[in-house]
Amino acid sequence: MRNSSLLLIPCALLAACSYTAPPIGEQEKLYDFDERVHYYQTKLSSKKYRVEVVEDGYQNFQRQSVFILRHANNLCKGRTFTLKVIKGVQEYDRFPTTPRKYEPNLLTEVTCD
Template identity: 45%
Template sequence: MFALNVSPQLKCTSIAVLLFLAGCHHTPAKLGEVQKLYDFDHKVHYRLVQYSERRFAIRILADSYQAFTQQSVFLLRHSRQLCKELVPQLTLRKGIQRFERLPTEPRPYKPDLYAEIKCISP
């Protein structure tokens, strides 16, 4: 291997530039722009749109019937996280599924779960 003779000042400058660039990696989405996201804890693919500081729309992609409980819990937890100290008010627009422990017939394809979240004062 080659040994590089680099001055300590150049090393410090290089490290500072790398840290600065790493800090600039995350740029928040613009209002009204769709963000494609994945929650690793609940194993849920979802799309999030922020209309204002207090209004959001979320679409949870329907992966499977077995993931229904994970999607529901994710929706409640994530809406609370989005609203911070305010109270989330959920309006479910479509994609609500029946939940049966032992179904007697095959389930038809279900649409994505779409909800609107409005953050209101407590």
């Protein structure tokens, strides 16, 4: 009886940690711990994704840009991909002379070739 109880514990832990991807067209909110980036991802088809990186200030734009390139590569499992930027590209001035306006989230579409 005791051996069967010990076997059930790891199975229960594995079941609790399982992840089910949302259906096509449903947006999910995610966080990348390495780059410290919040983003939304929507699978549009088997080879196409919409990824929206949440704007986190002018200082973090470089990290967000690097994240989207790495994430696109991961989504396409290292294969060739096309990255289409829809909106959210920020100007880069080291010392701006005017106040920076509000920038939208970095919205992209990733298509795996």
